[in-house]
Amino acid sequence: MDLVTAYTGQDVALVLIMLLMLALILGFIAGSSLILIWAERKVAARIQNRVGPMMTGPRKFAEFSMWTGGLLQTAADAIKLLVKELIIPSKTDAIPFIAAPVLIVTVCVTAYIVIPFGPAFSVSDLNIGVVHVVAISSLTVLSIVMAGWSSNSKYSLLGGLRSAAQMLSYEIPLIFALLGPILLAGGLSMQKMVLAQREYGCWFLLPSLLGFLIYYVASIAEVNRPPFDIPEAESELVAGYVSEYSGMMFAMFFLAEFANMFLVCSVAATVFLGGWLVPFMPVPDNPTPVYILLGILTFFLKTSFLVFIMMWIRWTFPRVRPDHLMNLGWKYLFPLSLLNLLICAGIAVLKDVYKLNGWGISLASLGALAMVMLLLQVVRIPRPDTFLEKA
Amino acid sequence: MDLIKKIPAYVERIPNGGILMTGLDWVLNNAKASSMWYMLFGLACCAIExxxxxxxxxxxxxxxxxxxxxxxxxxxxxxxxxxTLKMAPRVKLLYEQMPDPKYVIAMGGCTMHGGPFYHDSYSVLKGVDKIIPVDIHVAGCPPRPEALMNGCIALQDLIRGEKVGRKRDRPGLRHIDPATNLPLLVRPDTGLIRPNQIIMPDQLRVLS
Amino acid sequence: MTESVFFYLLSGLVLSSAWSVVRNENLFHAGLSLILCFVGVAGIYMNLDAPFLGAMQVLIYAGAIAVLLLFGFMLTHDLMKARHERNQHLAGILIPVLMALLLVGTILNAQWHASSGQPVNFGVASLARRYMQQDLVAFEMVALLLLASLMGAVVIARKEEGSRE
Structure with a gap:
């Protein structure tokens, strides 16, 4: 158990509780994915003027409103996938083929352990929190490469290649966008991130608005969701790297996709939107049970809002072309994330030197943002449609 | 091995013992019936519908x-x-790539007996159940969406009647009348297949 | 006690996966073993109370460099044949033996101080202070080196584009 204690800096006695929490996290991932997949289908239906799943689950809900019907749809899907035949095609590289879905779920669960769901309510508040999430998530691409290669199919291979290129290049703006808040908070721990936002008196959304937007776009690309879902584009690559997976192995990829979506959104909510800080409510130094419950509720509301926006984007925008994707990542998001780092450094200095309160910091960050907009007007960076003509 | 195969039957024979298997049946069948993911491919105008x-x-x-x-x-x-005959091996391959349990809906007249191409086409497969087992036929040229949906609901009912561990009753491959060389697809009550009509497998009768 | 058990487990993992990297006939499997090796090294870092270093090892080596390596494998034509055409057994044996001699010599000659004090809390902050204050010049030199290699890559990429037109 020394490894765990060394890693966390906590007592051995807490390890059992942590294991229990880990089991809770597993249950939470499964449960939240059930709801998220149902919600995704309902959101998609609403956007496309359809009704969505209706017939599965308690009829009472469907009678109440058609937007609450089909609650057990994902459960039905899961049970069906569980009893389906598992096909391992004869020409696959069997060990990586089976290991890939296991790895992607493992990685996802491991990354969840630092997410602060509420005050003093995370499996383990590592003092390298943000780096832990980013580092562990970077292994997701490995699982996708393994799946793509070992399937021994053209579509899977191309999907794996595209996904590897995409995830490697979008990891960089993602990390650099997170560097701004890290600089402001002066630490990497997730709980410290939230407490720093209390200390500043405003969410880090304002000082690093640019960073938030970059993080959000990059995280959509990181979890391979539309409009950046070229690794699994149906119209050209069948189903990308999951083309050859059936039954439960596919279900694990599916689960990991939604769990990853919730993960990136909860990191965004923690780092940029104040995590469990309840808006317009003074934070007690020793959180009361009422505050803890309110905090957990707030955290889930913020995260769900971000998840909803991600679904909204998915069903609204068409897919981008691979070279456009690379252009966006390297030529726009990366330099802008460096600019964001500069702004955040400036605001951190302002806070230290002039002892600004929340309003002062908000004003300063809005001023910085206005200056950035002005700068972009003066410099006139080429717009994305100029390389449309070139191509 | 024989005993294991018989277990469901024994369990059902015990008074109230049937609950176990029927409960499992109910869950699995409803799960299968309410999440039928269909394959994204279309061959002709029925695909538009x-x-x-x-x-x-x-x-x-x-x-x-x-x-x-x-x-x-x-x-x-x-x-x-x-x-078409050229496409037929691909469709069979696709069917074989699907994991069990798998179901087939034959949509439109062409897939039942060649449809408008029945009499004088050298290149059309006269009925898709010559190569793969079909669970539900949906008549029409092409069938309206309501008919297809009705066919899917009929398939759901078919799935709900399955038993765990029992082989599914599949309609066999097509019977051809040796005298006229015609496929025999006739409803027992009217003797005719009307457009947009759902035909359950047990309603197909071989005429001699 | 448990610390050393973990150390031996992780060392076993690192050594066996490293052996697999060298000896595996399948290049893709060798690449995967390399990643396993990197992850094992990260585990050793974490066992030694350096979680930041471990996370960075996972992020940079396992998550980025090794995946780029696999990416290269996937783009290589006739990957499986490339392995058998090489005939560099002599160099392949000589270099590791020399390396091993060097390492063993260093280890035997070094003076190992066993400190009785508590281990310092080796956090990110102390690392940052070290980089930004004490070893600033070396840090900047490394940055300059990276910049130079980046520019070199740009020059090479540019040339290819010009020759195609």
């Missing part, structure tokens, strides 16, 4: 049906359109 059924006015998603582009993740193959 298939797309219309998936779109917002009719909405397959109400039944929990979504399309998957790869056969490895599908449960249901909707053969929508004229199946």
């Amino acid at each position: 298939l797309m219309a059924t998936g779109a917002s006015r009719y909405d397959f998603d109400r039944l929990g049906m979504i399309f998957r582009a790869t056969p490895r993740q599908t449960d249901l193959m909707i053969v929508a359109g004229t199946l």
Whole structure:
């Protein structure tokens, strides 16, 4: 158990509780994915003027409103996938083929352990929190490469290649966008991130608005969701790297996709939107049970809002072309994330030197943002449609 | 091994013992029936109606049906359109790539007996059940989305009647009348197949 | 006690996966073993109370460099044949033996101080202070080196584009 204690800096006695929490996290991932997949289908239906799943689950809900019907749809899907035949095609590289879905779920669960769901309510508040999430998530691409290669199919291979290129290049703006808040908070721990936002008196959304937007776009690309879902584009690559997976192995990829979506959104909510800080409510130094419950509720509301926006984007925008994707990542998001780092450094200095309160910091960050907009007007960076003509 | 195969039957014979198996049956069958993911492929004009059924006015998603582009993740193959002889091996390959349990809906006249190409076409397969077992035939040229949806509901009823561990009753391959060389697809009550009519497998009768 | 058990487990993992990297006939499997090796090294870092270093090892080596390596494998034509055409057994044996001699010599000659004090809390902050204050010049030199290699890559990429037109 020394490894765990060394890693966390906590007592051995807490390890059992942590294991229990880990089991809770597993249950939470499964449960939240059930709801998220149902919600995704309902959101998609609403956007496309359809009704969505209706017939599965308690009829009472469907009678109440058609937007609450089909609650057990994902459960039905899961049970069906569980009893389906598992096909391992004869020409696959069997060990990586089976290991890939296991790895992607493992990685996802491991990354969840630092997410602060509420005050003093995370499996383990590592003092390298943000780096832990980013580092562990970077292994997701490995699982996708393994799946793509070992399937021994053209579509899977191309999907794996595209996904590897995409995830490697979008990891960089993602990390650099997170560097701004890290600089402001002066630490990497997730709980410290939230407490720093209390200390500043405003969410880090304002000082690093640019960073938030970059993080959000990059995280959509990181979890391979539309409009950046070229690794699994149906119209050209069948189903990308999951083309050859059936039954439960596919279900694990599916689960990991939604769990990853919730993960990136909860990191965004923690780092940029104040995590469990309840808006317009003074934070007690020793959180009361009422505050803890309110905090957990707030955290889930913020995260769900971000998840909803991600679904909204998915069903609204068409897919981008691979070279456009690379252009966006390297030529726009990366330099802008460096600019964001500069702004955040400036605001951190302002806070230290002039002892600004929340309003002062908000004003300063809005001023910085206005200056950035002005700068972009003066410099006139080429717009994305100029390389449309070139191509 | 024989004993293991007989276990469901024994359990059902015990008074109240049937609850166990019927409960399991109910859960599994309802799960299978309410998430039939269909394969994204169309062969001819019936595919247009298939797309219309998936779109917002009719909405397959109400039944929990979504399309998957790869056969490895599908449960249901909707053969929508004229199946030519050249395409037939591909369709058979796709069917074989699907994992069990798998179901087939033959949509439209062409897939039942060649449809308009029945009499004088050298290149059309006269009935898709010559190569793959079909669970539900949906008549029509092409069938309206309501008919296709009704066919899917009929398939759901078929799935709900399955038993765990028992082999599914599948309609066999096509019977051909040796005298006229015609496929024998006749409803028992009227003797005719009307457009947009759903035909359950047990309603097919071989005429001699 | 448990610390050393973990150390031996992780060392076993690192050594066996490293052996697999060298000896595996399948290049893709060798690449995967390399990643396993990197992850094992990260585990050793974490066992030694350096979680930041471990996370960075996972992020940079396992998550980025090794995946780029696999990416290269996937783009290589006739990957499986390339392995058998080489005939560099002599160099392949000589270099590791020399390396091993060097390492063993260093280890035997070094003076190992066993400190009785508590281990310092080796956090990110102390690392940052070290980089930004004490070793600033070396840090900047490394940055300059990276910049130079980046520019070199740009020059090479540019040339290819010009020659195609």
